Amino acid sequence: xxxxxxxxxxxxxxxxxxxxxxxxxxxxxxxxxxxxxxxxxxxxxxxxxxxxxxxxxxxxxxxxxxxxxxxxxxxxxxxxxxxxxxxxxxxxxxxxxxxxxxxxxxxxxxxxxxxxxxxxxxxxxxxxxxxxxxxxxxxxxxxxxxxxxxxxxxxxxxxxxxxxxxxxxxxxxxxxxxxxxxxxxxxxxxxxxxxxxxxxxxxxxxxxxxxxxxxxxxxxxxxxxxxxxxxxxxxxxxxxxxxxxxxxxxxxxxxxxxxxxxxxxxxxxxxxxxxxxxxxxxxxxxxxxxxxxxxxxxxxxxxxxxxxxxxxxxxxxxxxxxxxxxxxxxxxxxxxxxxxxxxxxxxxxxxxxxxxxxxxxxxxxxxxxxxxxxxxxxxxxxxxxxxxxxxxxxxxxxxxxxxxxxxxxxxxxxxxxxxxxxxxxxxxxxxxxxxxx
Amino acid sequence: xxxxxxxxxxxxxxxxxxxxxxxxxxxxxxxxxxxxxxxxxxxxxxxxxxxxxxxxxxxxxxxxxxxxxxxxxxxxxxxxxxxxxxxxxxxxxxxxxxxxxxxxxxxxxxxxxxxxxxxxxxxxxxxxxxxxxxxxxxxxxxxxxxxxxxxxxxxxxxxxxxxxxxxxxxxxxxxxxxxxxxxxxxxxxxxxxxxxxxxxxxxxxxxxxxxxxxxxxxxxxxxxxxxxxxxxxxxxxxxxxxxxxxxxxxxxxxxxxxxxxxxxxxxxxxxxxxxxxxxxxxxxxxxxxxxxxxxxxxxxxxxxxxxxxxxxxxxxxxxxxxxxxxxxxxxxxxxxxxxxxxxxxxxxxxxxxxxxxxxxxxxxxxxxxxxxxxxxxxxxxxxxxxxxxxxxxxxxxxxxxxxxxxxxxxxxxxxxxxxxxxxxxxxxxxxxxxxxxxxxxxxxxxxxxxxxxxxxxxx
Numbered sequence: 001x002x003x004x005x006x007x008x009x010x011x012x013x014x015x016x017x018x019x020x021x022x023x024x025x026x027x028x029x030x031x032x033x034x035x036x037x038x039x040x041x042x043x044x045x046x047x048x049x050x051x052x053x054x055x056x057x058x059x060x061x062x063x064x065x066x067x068x069x070x071x072x073x074x075x076x077x078x079x080x081x082x083x084x085x086x087x088x089x090x091x092x093x094x095x096x097x098x099x100x101x102x103x104x105x106x107x108x109x110x111x112x113x114x115x116x117x118x119x120x121x122x123x124x125x126x127x128x129x130x131x132x133x134x135x136x137x138x139x140x141x142x143x144x145x146x147x148x149x150x151x152x153x154x155x156x157x158x159x160x161x162x163x164x165x166x167x168x169x170x171x172x173x174x175x176x177x178x179x180x181x182x183x184x185x186x187x188x189x190x191x192x193x194x195x196x197x198x199x200x201x202x203x204x205x206x207x208x209x210x211x212x213x214x215x216x217x218x219x220x221x222x223x224x225x226x227x228x229x230x231x232x233x234x235x236x237x238x239x240x241x242x243x244x245x246x247x248x249x250x251x252x253x254x255x256x257x258x259x260x261x262x263x264x265x266x267x268x269x270x271x272x273x274x275x276x277x278x279x280x281x282x283x284x285x286x287x288x289x290x291x292x293x294x295x296x297x298x299x300x301x302x303x304x305x306x307x308x309x310x311x312x313x314x315x316x317x318x319x320x321x322x323x324x325x326x327x328x329x330x331x332x333x334x335x336x337x338x339x340x341x342x343x344x345x346x347x348x349x350x351x352x353x354x355x356x357x358x359x360x361x362x363x364x365x366x367x368x369x370x371x372x373x374x375x376x377x378x379x380x381x382x383x384x385x386x387x388x389x390x391x392x393x394x395x396x397x398x399x400x401x402x403x404x405x406x407x408x409x410x411x412x413x414x415x416x417x418x419x420x421x422x423x424x425x426x427x428x429x430x431x432x433x434x435x436x437x
Numbered sequence: 438x439x440x441x442x443x444x445x446x447x448x449x450x451x452x453x454x455x456x457x458x459x460x461x462x463x464x465x466x467x468x469x470x471x472x473x474x475x476x477x478x479x480x481x482x483x484x485x486x487x488x489x490x491x492x493x494x495x496x497x498x499x500x501x502x503x504x505x506x507x508x509x510x511x512x513x514x515x516x517x518x519x520x521x522x523x524x525x526x527x528x529x530x531x532x533x534x535x536x537x538x539x540x541x542x543x544x545x546x547x548x549x550x551x552x553x554x555x556x557x558x559x560x561x562x563x564x565x566x567x568x569x570x571x572x573x574x575x576x577x578x579x580x581x582x583x584x585x586x587x588x589x590x591x592x593x594x595x596x597x598x599x600x601x602x603x604x605x606x607x608x609x610x611x612x613x614x615x616x617x618x619x620x621x622x623x624x625x626x627x628x629x630x631x632x633x634x635x636x637x638x639x640x641x642x643x644x645x646x647x648x649x650x651x652x653x654x655x656x657x658x659x660x661x662x663x664x665x666x667x668x669x670x671x672x673x674x675x676x677x678x679x680x681x682x683x684x685x686x687x688x689x690x691x692x693x694x695x696x697x698x699x700x701x702x703x704x705x706x707x708x709x710x711x712x713x714x715x716x717x718x719x720x721x722x723x724x725x726x727x728x729x730x731x732x733x734x735x736x737x738x739x740x741x742x743x744x745x746x747x748x749x750x751x752x753x754x755x756x757x758x759x760x761x762x763x764x765x766x767x768x769x770x771x772x773x774x775x776x777x778x779x780x781x782x783x784x785x786x787x788x789x790x791x792x793x794x795x796x797x798x799x800x801x802x803x804x805x806x807x808x809x810x811x812x813x814x815x816x817x818x819x820x821x822x823x824x825x826x827x828x829x830x831x832x833x834x835x836x837x838x839x840x841x842x843x844x845x846x847x848x849x850x851x852x853x854x855x856x857x858x859x860x861x862x863x864x865x866x867x868x869x870x871x872x873x874x875x876x877x878x879x880x881x882x883x884x885x886x887x888x889x890x891x892x893x894x895x896x
Binding site (some may be wrong): 004005006007008028030031032033067068069071072075076077079080081082083084085099100101102103104105106107110111114127128129130131132133134135136138139142143144145146202203247248249250251280281282283288291292295298299320322353354356357359360361363364366367368372373374375 | 486536731732738743
């Protein structure tokens with residue numbers, strides 16, 4: 001039963017409302033669900049100076065009450081409609097999303113429009129969510145082995161622009177300094193319809209969905225002038241190194257991050273393929289050499305957030321190695337993998353299967369991917385393609401760019417980008433091994 | 438865009454729900470091969486992929502007294518070589534077919550799972566059958582995986598969530614096999630390759646197995662393919678072991694796992710309860726949802742949204758095959774451990790003493806049935822539901838009747854379930870954190886037994 005390759009086509013329609021809100025639909029009548037997302041083009045890169053962690057704290061505030069739906073009402077109305085909801089804060093976007101039985105579409109739109117129109121929160125809500133966020137940071141970072149590794153460790157070493165280099169979860173001093181005035185200012189600056197995209201996926205007629213979007217969102221006033229943001233990095237000329245203490249875990253952990261080419265550039269597609277050549281599970285070159293052949297590492301994985309970022313980003317390799325090996329020596333073996341790629345390149349015999357897996361993973365991402373909700377990944381990509389590239393239809397074209405990458409391009413890329421002056425290396429060194437090299 | 442002026446929209450109230458669209462449960466093809474392998478197939482054609490799970494109905498519980506963790510390490514090494522394919526070829530074959538593979542074991546099950554492109558369905562099934570029937574357990578692969586597992590065991594012992602759940606399982610289950618969730622380093626070191634081979638030969642057998650395939654295929658053709666690949670597989674069915682009963686718990690007791698310097702305390706409490714096959718199961722699911730099983734639940738409202746003690750509190754009903762258990766958990770700042778336990782017992786006792794409101798009941802019913810329905814929209818979701826139904830040998834109309842069974846329940850049902858299954862007076866409490874900051878607070882809730890992270894009792 002090996003059949004012909006089937007090509008997937010995702011139906012996509014989009015429009016822009018008079019207030020600048022972009023609206024994207026993707027009908028899917030296979031089951032009576034709808035997944036709705038509102039994505040704002042503001043992430044933790046652009047939080048105010050002296051307010052590290054604010055974009056994420058603010059995301060929590062979006063669940064604390066809006067004009068006609070008070071605290072807990074968003075959650076109660078979604079849960080009692082039979083649905084799930086959440087929000088996340090990312091580098092360049094903050095998203096709010098729900099999956100519900102299809103009969104709740106209008107109710108979800110009413111809720112999202114209500115909180116895009118006006119946030120209604122008080123000091124008590126802010127104090128409460130500040131406490132909640134601190135426990136979130138403790139449970140995910142401060143009280144966990146390898147907590148925050150490496151997503152909080154690498155940026156301050158790798159980057160020089162504060163937007164890219166600060167603590168995205170937030171210093172507690174900064175969280176404590178946040179005021180209700182900061183909350184309202186951030187809301188009015190960034191949470192405007194012309195800085196957002198509304199996505200609807202699932203069991204509905206697009207015409208009906210667009211009409212509902214218009215009904216609930218179109219009279220929300222736009223922001224006259226969105227602030228210009230500079231997230232650019234000065235050129236890097238040397239390798240950057242850092243070390244962070246690991247208080248709990250027994251193994252040294254290494255993160256190697258190479259800064260990636262700009263979104264949608266020709267090289268950017270090559271980066272996506274190289275990522276899978278090096279990582280990509282047990283067949284990847286990193287796992288094969290460091291875990292299987294040399295048996296230096298216990299685990300190695302990695303990736304690059306290419307599709308969902310719109311500013312400086314790195315392809316990151318994470319290596320957890322056995323304590324009897326040094327971190328320096330481990331990096332040297334990792335470097336052999338890179339050098340081999342630079343010197344010998346890659347054969348089609350390896351590249352072709354990498355692409356097959358790439359295509360398969362892309363389909364999986366569209367189906368669900370990233371969060372246990374139907375079509376979460378499809379929603380996420382449609383949002384990124386709309387906000388960053390102005391074209392949600394890229395969802396049906398983007399694969400072509402990755403699948404066209406040639407062995408020559410892979411080799412040239414590795415010589416150009418996978419070099420010391422384009423990378424940062426951070427070692428998480430267990431307290432128990434402090435002083436060991 | 439030139440937009441006409443829209444009439445004012447009434448905005449003060451949430452719109453009513455539209456009429457519900459009926460959930461059409463997908464047609465299942467169910468078959469049992471001559472060798473006893475049970476097969477469940479569902480076509481799901483939206484994405485050109487297939488998702489496959491091959492379950493064996495034996496896990497760590499059947500070896501917990503002889504070789505704890507044996508099922509798990511067996512599952513780990515199963516993918517590392519067959520008679521015909523060395524480890525490296527397995528990984529390359531998978532990539533060539535756009536496939537991902539997982540092998541794992543829990544208390545009740547061992548499993549080989551894969552997903553990949555539908556155009557390679559045949560090859561993916563052949564590879565899975567090869568692993569299920571002809572794994573070769575190369576000695577060097579076993580030693581490498583064992584060393585990796587050893588390092589993982591060390592990491593587990595620095596993870597508060599793991600330490601809490603491990604201790605609670607020991608306390609709740611006593612001499613019952615479910616008490617052990619992970620081997621000690623010494624136990625792992627004592628496992629031999631021969632034991633892996635023996636476990637594999639005894640338990641990776643068709644008569645004990647369930648194969649579920651969901652995806653883009655024609656069911657009749659898929660069944661034919663499965664017959665071709667798995668039909669010749671023959672092995673005897675293993676004997677069933679009787680387990681010692683779990684202990685009876687009388688009174689609350691506190692088990693403190695000391696992690697010096699912790700900036701937060703993991704709180705976990707629980708009691709033994711029921712399996713999915715118990716007639717009370719649906720009532721318990723609704724009661725748990727209202728108590729702490731949903732974002733909009735009493736526990737979350739109380740200790741997160743009102744008091745700010747914690748980020749992700751919750752409660753759960755854990756349905757192991759022989760015996761289920763109820764848990765409630767929260768990771769809280771150190772100075773509110775006593776306050777958290779007070780609120781937890783308040784919420785449990787409130788569920789036990791007062792009927793839930795009609796609004797709470799209908800909201801929970803909608804939530805549970807809605808989320809259940811969302812499961813049909815992805816291959817993974819469907820597969821999970823089918824696996825639950827067939828592994829637990831639930832009635833064949835389980836999927837179709839689940840929603841109406843939930844909807845039929847009354848607040849009296851919920852109250853009865855809460856009284857029976859939230860055993861407030863005899864709850865066992867685990868706290869993981871810095872003893873010097875939390876022991877005094879916890880002592881208000883019962884006598885304390887303290888351990889270090891390695892499981893040694895402290896004075």
